[in-house]
Amino acid sequence: MMGAQTIExxxxxxxxxxxxxxxxxxxxxxxxxxxxPNGMQVGNCCKGGVLSSWVQxxxxxxxxxxxxxxxxxxxxRTVKAPxxxxxxxxxxxxxxxAAQKVKPPTKFISPDGRRTTQAHVTxxxxxxxxxxxxxxxxxxxxxxxxxxxxxxxxxxxxSCGCQNNITNPGSCVEVNSPYLASVVNGPGxxxxxxxxxxxxxxCPIKVHWxxxxxxxxxxxxxxxxxxxxxxxxxxxxNLVVQHPNFDNVTTIFSFNYKALNPxxxxx
Numbered sequence: 001m002m003g004a005q006t007i008e009x010x011x012x013x014x015x016x017x018x019x020x021x022x023x024x025x026x027x028x029x030x031x032x033x034x035x036x037p038n039g040m041q042v043g044n045c046c047k048g049g050v051l052s053s054w055v056q057x058x059x060x061x062x063x064x065x066x067x068x069x070x071x072x073x074x075x076x077r078t079v080k081a082p083x084x085x086x087x088x089x090x091x092x093x094x095x096x097x098a099a100q101k102v103k104p105p106t107k108f109i110s111p112d113g114r115r116t117t118q119a120h121v122t123x124x125x126x127x128x129x130x131x132x133x134x135x136x137x138x139x140x141x142x143x144x145x146x147x148x149x150x151x152x153x154x155x156x157x158x159s160c161g162c163q164n165n166i167t168n169p170g171s172c173v174e175v176n177s178p179y180l181a182s183v184v185n186g187p188g189x190x191x192x193x194x195x196x197x198x199x200x201x202x203c204p205i206k207v208h209w210x211x212x213x214x215x216x217x218x219x220x221x222x223x224x225x226x227x228x229x230x231x232x233x234x235x236x237x238n239l240v241v242q243h244p245n246f247d248n249v250t251t252i253f254s255f256n257y258k259a260l261n262p263x264x265x266x267x
Contacts, residue, residue: 001065001067002045003036003041003046003065003066004032004045004065004067005021005029005030006022006030007030008027009023009024010024010027011023028088029065031045031046031047032046032048032065033046034046034048043064044062045064047060047063049063052236053238056236076120081101081121081123085127092133092134093131094127094130094133095130095133098125099125100126101123103122105118105119106118137161138160139203139204140206141201141205141206142155142208145209145210146211147211147214154200155203155206158202159203160203163200163202172199173196175197175198194231196228197228199228203228204232205227206224206226207223207239208223208224208225209221210223218250223239223241240260244267245267
């Protein structure tokens with residue numbers, strides 16, 4: 001294996017020499033960390049499992065690894081397709097389809113660019129994400145306010161869940177709780193389950209869209225993103241907003257903005 005590794009080797013006692021990297025029939029593979037030895041790297045590998053968005057950083061938006069499977073056939077007629085793919089990052093919510101054969105097979109160019117080799121067979125496996133599969137409750141809430149509001153409109157109550165510390169203790173943490181540090185950093189607390197600050201809406205992430213000014217010639221909006229999940233520290237935010245007038249955006253403050261037009265007339 002190049003560019004990644006399995007978390008377990010399994011039982012390789014049947015091999016007396018040239019012991020494989022892994023002998024399990026259902027290996028769990030993880031990305032290598034940045035700075036891995038050159039002999040273990042392949043192109044676009046070793047991102048430590050952290051990918052950027054394609055718009056922000058296309059170079060670091062792709063991760064690859066290479067695996068050689070023994071006893072899987074030696075020709076394009078006898079080779080066996082891998083089955084039952086599962087994508088487990090950053091948690092539940094991904095479902096993967098069956099491997100589909102791609103034609104023509106992948107070709108590999110030698111480092112000097114003078115020779116090309118070809119794979120027996122190439123397959124594609126497509127994994128899609130569903131928020132409902134990952135978590136039945138929403139992962140965020142959006143609040144809308146306008147310049148004529150006397151107060152800032154908050155997310156509706158119970159948008160992502162309701163406070164119920166009587167029947168479900170530990171479902172949220174008060175911001176001034178003296179036990180907050182032990183709950184977040186204590187042993188065995190490396191769960192991907194959100195640990196949210198107690199609030200009426202109980203959402204891990206809150207997005208507030210506030211129309212600050214609405215003039216005849218232009219309008220101005222302030223977007224505020226709040227992380228209320230104590231277990232996750234987001235180093236880079238990616239917010240996708242749809243609006244019919246984004247083709248006429250003139251100035252952006254505090255955000256790196258790029259227009260997306262994947263559906264034609266939708267901005």
